[in-house]
Amino acid sequence: MKSTLLGLVAAFTLAASPAHAVDASGHWKGSIANSLRLFLQFGKTADGKWEGTLKVPQQGFTTKVDQLEVGAEQLGFKLLPLNAGFTARWSEQDKAWIGSWSQNGQTVPLRLERSEATAGQLRRPQLEAIAARQASYTSLDVGFANPAGGGHALAGSFTVPRGKGPFPAVVLVHGSGPIDRDETILGHKPFLVLADHLSSRGIAVLRYDKRGVGKSGGVYQSATTDDFASDAEAAVAFLRARPEVDATRIGMVGHSEGGMIAPMVAARDPKLAFVVMLAGPGVRGELLMVEQLALAASAAGASAEAVDRERALNRAVFAAIVAEARPEVAGDKARQVMEEGERKGILPPGTAAVRARAFTTPWFHNFLRHEPGPVLQSVRQPILALNGERDLQVPAELDLSAIRAALAHNPRAVVEELPALNHLFQTARTGAASEYAEIEESIAPLALNTVSAWILATVGQGGSMK
Template sequence: MLIFILTGALAVSAQAEITLEAYTDEIFGLESVVPETWTEVSPGLYVRSAFENDPTWIAQQAAPVPANTALNALLPQMGLTEAPEPAGEREANGLTWTLYETEVSIPVHASMDLALASFGGRTFLVALNAVPDERDALYEAVFLPAVDALRPWAGPEATDLPYAQEEVQIENGDVTLAGTLTLPPGDGPHPAVVLVSGSGPQDRDESLAPVSSIRPFRLIADALTRNGIAVLRYDDRGTAESTGDYNTATLHDFASDAQAAIDYLMSRDDIDPEQVGILGHSEGGLVAAMLAAGDTDLAFLIALAGPAVGGHELLEVQNRRLMETAGASEEQIEGQLEFLRQAFELVNVQDWGALETLLEDTVRDQIEDLPESQRAVLGDVDAYVEQVLETQMETFRSDWFASFLAYDPVEDWQSVTIPVLAIFGGLDVQVDAEQNVPPLEAALAVAENPDVTIVTIPNANHLFQEAITGGVQEYGMLEPDFTDELLPTIIDWLAERVQVATE
């Protein structure tokens, strides 16, 4: 999930002398330093607030994408249409940083220094936004010390694991997927499962920075392997250590990658080819349905928040639920839904000019509805609108978005006859349980599937954390772990359907 957050912070405290303090960011997986009196207003983003509307902040973040992808994603946020020329390089802590200097106007005119370094399939970022007159002093006192101090942090290493971990590579045409296979003790052959991630570029742990420090697939792999089931998880194509281009991939490309992972498992002597299944989270549930509908060799299917309706329907309810938890009025919600309906029609006919006009009109109307204090934070409104247009149009025009809107999973679910465990979160605002459970039940009934288990965990959100509202804004405030029910439900269900190898 590529989400660098660089703007939108408001001042909250005053700054005198600069004293740096060390810190560890578990969400982005890094260690560095930051001015001790600057305030973290969102993950990895610290503001100074020395005076009213002070634009000075520093961001230190990471994402599982190549450096050029990260830089291109940042350009709209900086109000730029092309990347600035590198200003130099710097070596520190085994990282090679590329340094950039530029001027930005969002939300106000300021100097920005940017440093990018790649390591272990991730790109690390340090960005300093400052008043031009203060840039040189803050560059020396804050920016360079942060660059020199930053180092990757993988979290506390588990010791004495009761299973083996093997780094693997999976070939799928011109794409090489990098992954981790965890194997229970003994020679096997073991039952096994392939984990397929949700939307957005995800690493093998399904890391969700800056949203949360939870790593769902690492938790699932650990739990299942401790219970005798081998688990293969991999970086999405074009993400972390996998090759390929994520940005040009479609839903069907991701299904092809998952099939390659399944084929890889079935080719191994220590894996039982008759006991290989698939577990998909969110969009990964769509991939699971695609593959299970056409592959009777799979032994089982587990869908965590797996959609059972088409993209249009899913996104309408998703937007309503997201806006409700964010406190939007019914008028605002209906306005957004009407925009989506019109936008989807224009995407279907690829009328990009009309779509851009619709998007610009909608964004400007939304800005007009903001209180004056919030409009002031945006700075140059025209520049802000251009930023939004560029980012949103890139998504709307992507091959992935077209494939997502066009795919209706009902037909595939109607062909799935292998054992199915589908788990939903009762507070999930991204894949609504009430919307998706009934059509899933109906589709599997058409399939005459004799082994279907559908569970809704009442207080679980989309990540299956114990939630309060289910809103995305609270993901990072919750414990980075699952509800008590999730893993036992999966483990107990599998125990009744697979034969674990004896040591």
């Protein structure tokens, strides 16, 4: 699930004139709200014009700045696509640009200090360890078709333990967005780490690029969760045909949206042996998104009053979308609610139509209307549902209570909250999305070991299913 540089923001003008000159060229760094790190580089082109680049590694965001103006003691620029801006004066005492960043109608202080280099590559120790050692499994590039989805081919990686099979196996199903087989995000590759861990413990793993992503065919833009579930079913069919795999011991591990898809597949396919939900939603998408956006705004420093106003607006917007089965009509209704939010000053001017379009894409419209409860109630297989205590995207308190209630009939269900982990199952300080890139850990060992131990206890490494 997605996040941006601080949302929609308000633009800014420059202050006036200097006392003595400062060389602004080179690399600079700063932090918004003591959490979101910015890196900037300023320099002159061959014709003497100033240009600049902004990087936000925590969000994988890089852009050229607009309307950069550099004076002897003044500096300012805008980000026109985001309606954002920064303006500052040079402080000789602090050796820094002391100024303000404007966003979402709010102004926060920001100081830029010299940096010796650009934002460097952050360490990813688990990926480094995988690359450095010899694997105890083989890895194959594979492809398979989804006849039910129009016949497009999906491409993936299939890791198989060494030794005598057939082995238990899992399909890894990604979260929302155009995600590749490794679920790559901000330099992390959680599915690569998870596949390595599982296959090192005797479990074959299939992970694949989403349709229309990487080497997979098909169209991503118009696809919904139901379409992605169809692709996941094709992945299961591929595993059932592999001689290395025990067809009676195939399960599915889904993260975020994938944690919604895995129970959908299990409910339709009684031969699927087990399900693991990693931060899978337990409540209707409409309710989840209201809380997700409120928690994200709070983590970004919005006041309690501003969070409450936006929560109320989002409730009205999503209720209007969910009530309308036709996405195009839902978009009109959502825009009308948001335009009222503009008039009341809750949203920046001119943003209602943009937001309405974003929330009424085929995927979003389908997601907001999806009810996980009835699906979970129909799952008869063993199921493990895990959430991180500090997950702000699929909050554990909200979702695990709903999942427990839906699975109350299933004696083979295990529902657990893992302490101190965020939405990516990293060990986190606050759980804010702004921390994802800075955390070196891709997946906490606690999460890896919990998943593998449960799977092996459920299906075993050899012989028949337990």
